[in-house]
Amino acid sequence: MEWKSEYSVGIALIDRQHQEILNYINQLTASLNARDRWTVTHHLLTQIEDFMRTHFAVEEALLEIVGYPAEEAHVASHGKMKAHMAELERRSIKEDITEELIAYLCQWFIQHVLHDDMDYGRYVSKHFRQVGGLREP
Numbered sequence: 595m596e597w598k599s600e601y602s603v604g605i606a607l608i609d610r611q612h613q614e615i616l617n618y619i620n621q622l623t624a625s626l627n628a629r630d631r632w633t634v635t636h637h638l639l640t641q642i643e644d645f646m647r648t649h650f651a652v653e654e655a656l657l658e659i660v661g662y663p664a665e666e667a668h669v670a671s672h673g674k675m676k677a678h679m680a681e682l683e684r685r686s687i688k689e690d691i692t693e694e695l696i697a698y699l700c701q702w703f704i705q706h707v708l709h710d711d712m713d714y715g716r717y718v719s720k721h722f723r724q725v726g727g728l729r730e731p
């Protein structure tokens with residue numbers, strides 16, 4: 595999957611992290627033909643899990659700061675993703691889950707990033723416009 599400008603949620607730091615997620619998906623796709631595919635997948639999977647934890651922590655802190663009304667549901671969605679990734683990691687020890695992982699991450703990117711994250715992006719932009727507006731003389 596390639597990054598497109600319409601994927602932007604309007605916050606540069608978050609966009610860079612979302613680009614990094616696409617980068618991981620592409621690395622996984624590239625590993626499909628690798629001879630040591632299992633090792634590559636397992637290594638990338640642990641890296642992705644670490645990265646997602648950081649990314650979710652940043653998003654959740656941001657939602658807390660702006661008082662996002664749907665924060666609880668958003669955090670719950672992150673929790674579901676983390677649990678699914680942990681499950682995939684557990685299974686990846688015994689089976690090759692590379693294709694399943696790629697499909698899951700692509701689907702997650704479309705459903706979560708391009709919908710749920712987009713929703714808070716609009717709210718956050720509006721919030722900061724208003725806060726900025728209040729500061730204006």
Ligand SMILES: [Fe+2]
Pocket residue numbers: 612649653707711
């Ligand atoms: Fe996100």
Ligand SMILES: [Fe+2]
Pocket residue numbers: 653668672706710711
């Ligand atoms: Fe999110």
